[in-house]
Amino acid sequence: MPEKKNYDVIILGTGPAGLQAAIHAARKKVSVLVLGKETRSSVYHAHIGIQFDDEMKYIDTNKKMETNVPGVFAAGDICGPPWQMAKAVGEGCIAGMAAAAHAKKMRSSV
Numbered sequence: 603m604p605e606k607k608n609y610d611v612i613i614l615g616t617g618p619a620g621l622q623a624a625i626h627a628a629r630k631k632v633s634v635l636v637l638g639k640e641t642r643s644s645v646y647h648a649h650i651g652i653q654f655d656d657e658m659k660y661i662d663t664n665k666k667m668e669t670n671v672p673g674v675f676a677a678g679d680i681c682g683p684p685w686q687m688a689k690a691v692g693e694g695c696i697a698g699m700a701a702a703a704h705a706k707k708m709r710s711s712v
């Protein structure tokens with residue numbers, strides 16, 4: 603039987619945004635799992651009710667890269683143009699740190 607392990611933060615996507623988020627979350631001393639898989643982004647919306655824009659193309663986030671679902675953050679191309687590496691990396695950094703802060707808050711409230 604495989605050993606069970608709990609993670610504080612799970613990141614979907616191994617592009618520049620996802621990897622940057624993972625690095626910055628891990629620096630905040632939380633455990634991070636990064637999953638990479640080629641699927642359509644609509645999966646997120648269908649399964650956990652993440653808010654997309656009116657055209658259902660991009661995920662809506664605030665300045666902390668938080669979505670409407672508590673504890674779920676988004677970054678990079680999925681949040682809209684400009685589709686550039688620097689933007690994806692910058693947003694990934696913000697999302698990773700915000701996710702780590704959220705995870706620590708959740709941990710301390712248990």
Ligand SMILES: Cc1cc2nc3c(=O)[nH]c(=O)nc-3n(C[C@H](O)[C@H](O)[C@H](O)COP(=O)(O)OP(=O)(O)OC[C@H]3O[C@@H](n4cnc5c(N)ncnc54)[C@H](O)[C@@H]3O)c2cc1C
Pocket residue numbers: 614615616617618619620637638639640641642643645677678679680684685686687688690
């Ligand atoms: C041909 C081309 C040339 C480009 N040239 C430049 C350039 O010169 N300069 C520049 O700045 N930008 C360039 N870009 C844009 C740049 O590549 C993107 O802005 C950047 O890769 C976005 O990073 P990201 O992490 O948001 O998304 P992505 O790089 O698209 O990474 C997202 C990852 O998430 C994975 N994924 C999707 N759904 C799921 C799921 N459900 N579960 C798990 N994983 C999932 C995907 O497989 C993918 O690996 C170019 C893009 C293209 C296509």
